[in-house]
Amino acid sequence: MATPPRPLDATLHGVVDYTMGTFLMSMFPKLAGIQGTRSARQIRLAGAIHAGYSALTDYPLGAVKTLPYKAHLGLDAVGAIALAATPFVTGQHRQGTRQWLPHVALCVAELSSLLITDPTGRGDYHGNVEAVRRANSIAPSSKLRDGGPAVRRPAAA
């Protein structure tokens, strides 16, 4: 079966993480018309948590690479569902659409982004270079400069 397109690699996923985290903590509550409410505090907290574990993730934009990338994606999914469930657990959904719709919309956006995220990102794993060095029967640096020109210029006419 052909692999479905999953254009968000680990780097781009990181860009989305930090952008969304910052957006949720700053402009989102105002744009959603929920500034000063419990919903705003919940969403700001979700943004902060998201940015926080992003910084701890083992992917190219992680600062302290302790959390495996796949675990990060799992937290994304669980966090998104928890955020959507929060207004219904607390009962604030009874106070009007604005007290639950932003949570659900953010959950849908997060799950959609996961659907187009390539889960095979392996952080900064660049192969076992030490094993390659040990197994390689050639000294690469010697091939770069030693031995002189490998090509002969044509004789002048």
Added chain:
Amino acid sequence: MRANVWSGRNTVQVENVPDPKILNDRDAIVKISSTAICGSDLHLYDGYVPTMKRGDILGHEFMGEVVEVGKGVGTLAVGDRVVVPFPIACGNCWSCKHELYSVCENSNPNAGIAEKMFGHPTAGIFGYSHITGGYAGGQAEYARVPYADVGPFKIEDDLTDEQVLFLSDIFPTGYMGADFCQITGGDTIAVFGAGPVGQFAIASAVMLGAERVIAVDEYDYRLQMATARAGATDAINFRENADVVEQLKELTGGRGPDAVIDAVGMEAVSGHGVVQAVDRVKQAARIESDRGAALRDAIMACRPGGIVSVIGVYGGLMDKFPTGAFMNKGLTLRSGQCHVQRYIKPLYERIRKGDIDPSFVVTHRLELGQAPDGYETFKHKQDDCVKVVLKP
């Protein structure tokens, strides 16, 4: 047998797979003695070539010993040592009769997909997605070679594997790139990309009589090989100064190179951060399939009336292709997957005469089982890696 298979983006694995069998009278089975990772394999590895399937055997640069031949193959015998060209060509169609082997009309069983993408079908290629036929590749212990009476080239002397292996792809590809430049002696040629194909494009331009060959890359170690081994006279590292076009003009008295070879392809990197970021995001989001930093600069740098020779692999569509510069400067664009079968014999003779020793590019020789780490080392340009040869 063991084979290196594609297992998803950024993942290859060496697995046990069924041995290949003769399926057609014109097939042969080759026991592989040496195979290599090509820069264009990284496009598959990075997930930018569609129609890959998990379990596809990679590899289109390989050579070895013939261990079985079909009834219709009169040109080979068991025991022959052969290099196998990467394009699969029937030898009978209009394209093959005109030595345009990489656009053979018969060898791609998925011609319909290629026709939709490119307007016409292109040849089958070993281990290079299902657009090019879905053929099993040569990063394996054995490979089935279709049309074995046309492709495999016999090596009948004691040249080492690493001296002749690259006749399968990167040497003829680099040579074709230089050949397109119509070098007449005294020319200045710029080569974008000092990877393995770029090294051979540089060396070929030198062999064909170019007076100056300017290598452009972002890695000093590759530029070092280009000048010390491949024969480049000048080097530009675009990480030190991103304005490659201006630097090429400065090196050529303001005129620009007579011809520019793009040996980079669809994953080009720009020294300008914003350009790079925009192209990277658009490619990742599939808004464009090909990043155009190298080709755009090639067109902008080439002197009026000059030639832009494209041998780096592109797969689909590119944004901001500078049609105005291309048209108004009267440039000639030449390109293509290499017609290896056309070039293989004359280049083999050049190796035998000592005009070139293609083994200079090999920096890593690994056992097949280390292919996954070999891919990572090559992809991330670690350990001064230029070319990885795998020994099954």
